[in-house]
Amino acid sequence: SQTIHQWPATLVQPVGSPLSLECTVEGTSNPNLYWYRQAAGRGLQLLFYSVGIGQISSEVPQNLSASRPQDRQFILSSKKLLLSDSGFYLCAWSVGENSPLHFGNGTRLTVT
Amino acid sequence: LAKTTQPISMDSYEGQEVNITCSHNNIATNDYITWYQQFPSQGPRFIIQGYKTKVTNEVASLFIPADRKSSTLSLPRVSLSDTAVYYCLVAGGYNKLIFGAGTRLAVHP
Numbered sequence: 001s002q003t004i005h006q007w008p009a010t011l012v013q014p015v016g017s018p019l020s021l022e023c024t025v026e027g028t029s030n031p032n033l034y035w036y037r038q039a040a041g042r043g044l045q046l047l048f049y050s051v052g053i054g055q056i057s058s059e060v061p062q063n064l065s066a067s068r069p070q071d072r073q074f075i076l077s078s079k080k081l082l083l084s085d086s087g088f089y090l091c092a093w094s095v096g097e098n099s100p101l102h103f104g105n106g107t108r109l110t111v112t
Numbered sequence: 113l114a115k116t117t118q119p120i121s122m123d124s125y126e127g128q129e130v131n132i133t134c135s136h137n138n139i140a141t142n143d144y145i146t147w148y149q150q151f152p153s154q155g156p157r158f159i160i161q162g163y164k165t166k167v168t169n170e171v172a173s174l175f176i177p178a179d180r181k182s183s184t185l186s187l188p189r190v191s192l193s194d195t196a197v198y199y200c201l202v203a204g205g206y207n208k209l210i211f212g213a214g215t216r217l218a219v220h221p
Contacts, residue, residue, distance in 0.1 A: 034209065043199070044156070044211040059208070090155045094209075098144045101201075101209060103155025 002027035006091050006104035013111055019064075019078040021107050023091030026072065031093040033074040034101065035066055038088040050074060086111045116200050116212040123218050130187045132215050134200030137181045142204035145176060145183045150197045150214070159198075160185070195219045 003026045013019060025031050035047040046059045048066035056066050063082060067075045074091060088108055092101040117135040124130045136145070144163050148156035160167055162174040162183070173186040187194055199214040 036211075043213045046208070046210050049209070059210075088153070092155070098161075098204065100146055100158040100161055101148070101156070102158065106153070106155050108153070
């Protein structure tokens, strides 16, 4: 069966520090991969999605970037965190068109 | 992109049936309608998906009228554990899967 792993579960980082969040999917090939962010008490904001290695689409201009170095690995990065980057970051995968999203357990990021 | 509109919040009591309606007037021909449930500090969980008419699974039913401009998620006999945020997602293909604000359902004893 397919599983998705996200780490770390929680993270506290100072303003201006770098960020790297990793997501991996097991049990499937060539998944579509997504990064979402959820601010406290708010809905989900789509940040990036990828349909293949090296293919990244950005939905929101910001100081975050994403990379997909391997088929089932999706990385969210920042060179310098801002206070506004605090939130709940969720990785998700799907296979093919119109198939449901499957989410990881998320990373709670607090920028201080 | 089909924009969705849902009630911000709903209240119900244990054992009742709950119907949450989502409006999507600009739904495209290739768009599917998918509902997710989210508990605090967890990622959303897939509930049900449909294209037209009625879909039923072990946890919910999804009603979609012929014009597909709205859809209704029906939760039979809710319990306290159904207290969560419910999202309606309307999209076709694999890109731009943008969620709306969701409906916060509170189930009371």
